[in-house]
Structure formats: structure tokens, C-alpha cells
Amino acid sequence: MQKPGADFEDELENSEGAEELYERMSFTVDKGQEPLRIDKFLINRIEGGTRNKLQQAIEKGHVLVNGKAIKSNHKIKPGDEVLVYSETSPESTEIVPEKMELNFVYEDDDIIVINKPAGMVVHPGSGNYNGTVVNGIAWHLQQQSPELTEVALPRFGLVHRIDKNTSGLLVLAKNEKASIGLAAQFAAHTAHRRYIALVWGDFEDSEGTISGHVGRHQRFRKIMDVYPEGDHGKDAVTHYTVLEKFGYVSLVECRLETGRTHQIRVHMKHIGHPLFNDDTYGGDRIVKGTVFTKYKQFVDNCFAICPRHALHAKTLGFIHPTTKKEMFFNSELPEDIQQVIEKWRRYVSAKGIMTEG
Structure with missing residues (x-):
């Protein structure tokens, strides 16, 4: 666990930022x-x-x-x-088990897959010492093995993370052998991850690939940015497919090759399509469309329904570290994103805007 007073850079890396550990x-x-x-x-x-x-x-x-x-x-x-x-992540010196509601999608002797809600941090860090996924998993394991006084899982159970305000699927290892097997797949970019995002703007092409090193912004250290290859940051590749167009915003599927901090969010901003209501990367304002009273009110209502960046880790696939069988998991879009999508569908339908992908 990080000490109080750790700066935001450490919090960004260790609490809700980096996907691959x-x-x-x-x-x-x-x-x-x-x-x-x-x-x-x-x-x-x-x-x-x-x-x-x-x-x-x-x-x-x-x-x-x-x-x-x-x-x-x-x-x-x-x-x-x-x-x-x-x-790449520091070991925790103390994890306090906490009873909490977690949505378990799958569990066996080696792995746990959960569907994380938006607003929950994955791992304790600066400013988030409790109420995290790891705290809840620690309690869960103690119920399975009451003799555990120190839960070992947080030391090696996480092989990837998703942002605090991103919802969706997350896999954790219950033992070190499973952790190594999963970590190898994430490090080698063979694990399959697909996200659904609502982003600002319309797309000329129905699909594309965003390549560019992702690293900490050199002036504003609290955010990430895209840099030319070899200049700064780490290589990052995101493939996207447009699923549905709403004129002012678009629904896209993103497939990750790499898992850099805020990768989808910063890549989408880089090509001029910040995530809807992403207050870190400029999506929490009207990016597309004329600012007039009724339209602004509509957008504000959408922001109120989905008060976080509209990003969901929908599918997750990997090879089971013990059985070697292919595992694939799918999750439904959470209600806040679903409601906003439906509002946009009705809005553009009333205006006669084409919504095909």
C-alpha cells in the first residue's frame, strides 16, 4: 500500500491507471x-x-x-x-479484507473473473485504501479459507486493471502459478479484450487502427498523451470498429493489442473523438454540435444519466493457465451507458439522422 501523501503520478499508475501489471x-x-x-x-x-x-x-x-x-x-x-x-506494480504491505458485493462471473481453483462496476478502484493506492476490488477479493478468499490471516492473493493476483470509472470484466489469479500463466498472455498481447465506448463525433471510415506511444503528458503530469514512436512513452495499438452512428456521437468497439494507462481514452482523444463525458480528456463538454439551449439541455441530461466516461470492458478471452482451455467471457453494457445510447437513438431518429455503423 502506498503511503499517504504519494503524488498523483503514483496514484495514476497504481490505483486506476495501468492495465498491464x-x-x-x-x-x-x-x-x-x-x-x-x-x-x-x-x-x-x-x-x-x-x-x-x-x-x-x-x-x-x-x-x-x-x-x-x-x-x-x-x-x-x-x-x-x-x-x-x-x-510493474509495487507489492502491497497490507490489504484489509472487506465484505462487499462483487459480481462474480466465473471462479475455479485458479482464477476469478468479475464484472467491475464503474466507480470502484481495482487496487489500494494513494487516496484509495479501502473499498477496492482487491479488498473485496481478500475477504472472499478468507471465507473460503478461514485460516488465512494474511491473504496472499493481492501480491500476485492482478495481471491487468481497468480504470476506476470504467466498468467491465477483470480476471484475477488465485495462486502464483495462475498469475504467471495469465501475466505471460497479457505481456505477450495474446489475451483478447474488447471494449465498447461512446465517443464524440462522426467517423468517415467504419474501422481503423490507432498507433502511437502513450506516455505521461510532459506539461500536465496528471494526464497521458500520444507521442511519435521512439520519442516518449510506450508503444500502444488500438483497433476500432464503428458500431452505430448518432451524428453527434458514435458507438465504437475497441480491441486492444496493448494495455497502456488510459489507452483507449487518450487514443480516441488523439484522433479527435474523446469519450463521452470523459472529464480528463475533454469529453465532458459539447464537442460536436451547435451549443443551443435545447441541445445543451439534452447533452447535460445524458451527462447526468452517465456521470463518468462511457467505456465498458465488454469481452475478455484468454487461455486458462492450468487447463489450457480457451476461456471467453461477455458482459452486458451497464444501465447508465445503455440509457444514454437509447436517448441518442431517439434524439437522432426524431431529427432524421442516419444511425447505421
């Missing part, structure tokens, strides 16, 4: 490389790496050679493909 580093062993212990090979290639840290990562299964976990005495050879998964 593991990053992937890959190395290909040179043709002329002599056989060498894996820890010695990596210590000169990873900034800040120490032999102790690398051995711990190997023991946890965070280092793969040619797709397989190895032991610390493994010797690499020319042509080997080495993957290292590094945890």
Missing part, C-alpha cells in the same frame, strides 16, 4: 555466444538487474527460454529466445 523484455542469443548461465546472461542486459533479483524471477517462472520456464543453472545457447516478465 507485467512488461515483457525479449532477447535473442547471438550466434557466437558461448554457453552461459541464464542469470549471468541477463545481468548485463537488464538495467538495474542483480543476480539475486534475477534468480528470484527465475524461481517464480518469470523467465522463459524458448517458451519454457527454466532453472537458475540453465545455460543459454546461440539462437535461444529469452523472455523476461517484470512486475
Whole structure:
């Protein structure tokens, strides 16, 4: 848990921002490389790496050679493909179990899938020490195993996150083996995630791809921005398909290749389509349409119905870390987004605006 007084940058990263909690580093062993212990090979290639840290990562299964976990005495050879998964989130020093209502979509001995409501933070951090998903999961696990005095899951159960005010599907691991298996998929971008978003403006093309590094804004440190490749930030790719047009706003499906902080929100703003009622990226005002009394009142009413950015993590797919079976989950749009969509449908229908995708 972060200490009180941590700045907003830490809160942004650790409480409701970053989706992926593991990053992937890959190395290909040179043709002329002599056989060498894996820890010695990596210590000169990873900034800040120490032999102790690398051995711990190997023991946890965070280092793969040619797709397989190895032991610390493994010797690499020319042509080997080495993957290292590094945890990007700090460990919690204390998680207080709390009884709360969570919408469990699926659970077995290894994983839990929940449908998170808007307004709930995923992990404790600065300004959010309780009432989070992790607090609720900790209580849930204690009910299953009352002998647990310290719930281990929060240390390794999260492999991705969604923003506080984004609703939708989230998977957590119940043990370290499952955590490693899921983390590898998110780091390798093989997990499937689809979001539904209501965004401002109309689109000329029915589908497209947004590519651009996402990093912290260099002037306004509380938000993220898009930068040219190699300039600043981390690579980010979002594919979108227009599902329905309402003239002033559009309903889109977004498919993530990467999971950067606020990725969909900042990418959509970057192409001129901020999310509806996104107060961080300019969607909480009239972006498309003439500001006149009746229209403004209509938009304000929509904002009141959906008092958060209109984004929902609708589908989630991955390979089960133990059974190796393909898992796929789908969730319905929450009521606030559904109601706003229906209001826009009625509004543009009355004005005779085409709404096809």
C-alpha cells in the first residue's frame, strides 16, 4: 500500500491507471555466444538487474527460454529466445479484507473473473485504501479459507486493471502459478479484450487502427498523451470498429493489442473523438454540435444519466493457465451507458439522422 501523501503520478499508475501489471523484455542469443548461465546472461542486459533479483524471477517462472520456464543453472545457447516478465506494480504491505458485493462471473481453483462496476478502484493506492476490488477479493478468499490471516492473493493476483470509472470484466489469479500463466498472455498481447465506448463525433471510415506511444503528458503530469514512436512513452495499438452512428456521437468497439494507462481514452482523444463525458480528456463538454439551449439541455441530461466516461470492458478471452482451455467471457453494457445510447437513438431518429455503423 502506498503511503499517504504519494503524488498523483503514483496514484495514476497504481490505483486506476495501468492495465498491464507485467512488461515483457525479449532477447535473442547471438550466434557466437558461448554457453552461459541464464542469470549471468541477463545481468548485463537488464538495467538495474542483480543476480539475486534475477534468480528470484527465475524461481517464480518469470523467465522463459524458448517458451519454457527454466532453472537458475540453465545455460543459454546461440539462437535461444529469452523472455523476461517484470512486475510493474509495487507489492502491497497490507490489504484489509472487506465484505462487499462483487459480481462474480466465473471462479475455479485458479482464477476469478468479475464484472467491475464503474466507480470502484481495482487496487489500494494513494487516496484509495479501502473499498477496492482487491479488498473485496481478500475477504472472499478468507471465507473460503478461514485460516488465512494474511491473504496472499493481492501480491500476485492482478495481471491487468481497468480504470476506476470504467466498468467491465477483470480476471484475477488465485495462486502464483495462475498469475504467471495469465501475466505471460497479457505481456505477450495474446489475451483478447474488447471494449465498447461512446465517443464524440462522426467517423468517415467504419474501422481503423490507432498507433502511437502513450506516455505521461510532459506539461500536465496528471494526464497521458500520444507521442511519435521512439520519442516518449510506450508503444500502444488500438483497433476500432464503428458500431452505430448518432451524428453527434458514435458507438465504437475497441480491441486492444496493448494495455497502456488510459489507452483507449487518450487514443480516441488523439484522433479527435474523446469519450463521452470523459472529464480528463475533454469529453465532458459539447464537442460536436451547435451549443443551443435545447441541445445543451439534452447533452447535460445524458451527462447526468452517465456521470463518468462511457467505456465498458465488454469481452475478455484468454487461455486458462492450468487447463489450457480457451476461456471467453461477455458482459452486458451497464444501465447508465445503455440509457444514454437509447436517448441518442431517439434524439437522432426524431431529427432524421442516419444511425447505421
